[in-house]
Amino acid sequence: MRQVLLIIDVQSTFSPPEWLVDGVRALSAMIPTIASVQLHDEQVTPFERQLGWHPAAEDESLVEADKVFIKHGYRQTAETIEYIRALGVERVLVCGLQTETCVLAAGFALFDAGLMPTLITDLTVGSSLDRSGKMGIALWKHHFGNVITRAQVLAERGD
Template sequence: MREILLVVDVQPSFAPPDWLVTGIRTLAKRMPSVATVERHDESHTPFDRQLGWHPARDDDSLVDVDRVFIKYGYLPPREMLDYLVAMQLARVLVCGMQTETCVLAAGYMLFDAGLTPTLITDLTIGSSLDRTGELGTALWRHHFRQLTTIAQLAA
């Protein structure tokens, strides 16, 4: 099956737990992979003005991947979407930080482009609203239906 791993915002600004970084690093070594890194530029996205917080201006991915795409805000950049569409993938395996926000936003963008986003439920963590990621997983199941786990991928 032609697939790729999309690692969403696993970067220092979001303080991902070690188990998440380790699990994603292990999987990224086994398959083609890309990542998004969210950086701050108030002229792109008003994090400071509206939320009183912002990611760093110079964060990098904590996972070595084939290609990193910089984004400003919740949505992945168009450049990443064009890259993935051109690959004619069977599915995009999605993992990372903030299941109910940035990860879900990536799912919508992938789905709208005709791709098959598939959430790796045990390699994602929610935002401070829901660290378990259960809310984001439920929304993902409702909108895209495609879920998997590390064990299912290894089988």
């Protein structure tokens, strides 16, 4: 199956757990990989004004990727979606931080673009509201249906 890994906001700003970074790194070494990094630009997304906090203005992905896209809010950029669409993949494996916000927003963007978003449930961490990610995983299953574990991805590849 032609697929790509989309890593959502695994960056210093959000203090990802080491197990997540290690797991995503191991998988990204085997599959074409795209990463998003969320940066702050108050002119684009009013985090400070509306929420009283904001991500860093400068940061980078903690996982090496074939292509990195910068975003300034919860959703993926049109450029990211078009890049993925141009790859002609059958499935987009999604992992990363903030399962019920930024990861879920990526799922909606991918779904609306006619792609097949598939959440890697053991390579995601929820926001401070639900660090387990269970709420986001349940929302993902409800809206998109497609979930998988890292072990299942490896088994499909024969690894």
